[in-house]
Structures are given as structure tokens and as C-alpha cells.
Amino acid sequence: MKIVALAGSIVGSKTRTATQKIVEMLQEKYPEHEVILLDLADYQLVFSDGRNYFDYEGDTKYVTETLMAADAIVIGTPTFQASIPATLKNIFDLLPVNAFRDKVVS
Incomplete structure (x- = not known):
């Protein structure tokens, strides 16, 4: 099984710390x-422009393909202005509509 832990913010350290702890516990x-x-702070991602996720290059392609290949995904995110960070929303926009179908997502 392939499990991906996604730290969904590019600012601060708490989300990464919590997500890293989850990775260690799972391992x-x-x-x-x-x-x-x-x-997401480790990658240079482009903004979603409506293309299929496999048409992107570089870090954007790596992140989207890694998420699509996962059997389970753990998402770590802070709450900004009563919502998720724009960087995490962009990931959701980059992925196809059925990206999380048949996956366990937490």
C-alpha cells in the first residue's frame, strides 16, 4: 500500500511537524x-489552468502523480480565514474530479 501524507501549507512549521509525526508513526x-x-513548501507548483494533471511538468507533475498513485492520503492543513490555504486548494484544482475515488483520505 502506498500512503501519502500531504502537508498543505507553505508557511509556518506546525503543519509539517504534525504531518511528519504521522509519517513516522505509520512507518x-x-x-x-x-x-x-x-x-508543499518543498515544491514549486504552478497554478491550475484546467489541463489534465499528467500534462504538467516538474514539481507539479511529481506532486499530482504521487497523489494519484496513492492508496491512502493523509492531509495536514491549518485553518486560515475559516478556510484551507490557497496552496492546498490549488492541489485540489490540479487533480481530476475523481482523484479521491476509491482512496482512503483523512
Whole structure:
């Protein structure tokens, strides 16, 4: 099973710290599964422009393809202005409509 932990903010350190802890716990409890941390602060992502996710290049392609290949996704996010950060919203916009179908997302 491939599990991706997504730290959905590019500012601050609390979201990354919490998401990193989840990765460590999953790796310890389920060593047979592949667990990947995607911290959006580590990548240069373009804004969604309506293309299919596989048409992007560079970091954007890597992040979207990694999420699409995951069996389970853990999303870490702070709350800004009673909503999610724009960087995380952009990820959702980059992915196809059925991106989370048949995946466990938390």
C-alpha cells in the first residue's frame, strides 16, 4: 500500500511537524507500506489552468502523480480565514474530479 501524507501549507512549521509525526508513526506501525511525505513548501507548483494533471511538468507533475498513485492520503492543513490555504486548494484544482475515488483520505 502506498500512503501519502500531504502537508498543505507553505508557511509556518506546525503543519509539517504534525504531518511528519504521522509519517513516522505509520512507518513504525506499518513498515511493509510505502509512506511518503509531500510538504508543499518543498515544491514549486504552478497554478491550475484546467489541463489534465499528467500534462504538467516538474514539481507539479511529481506532486499530482504521487497523489494519484496513492492508496491512502493523509492531509495536514491549518485553518486560515475559516478556510484551507490557497496552496492546498490549488492541489485540489490540479487533480481530476475523481482523484479521491476509491482512496482512503483523512
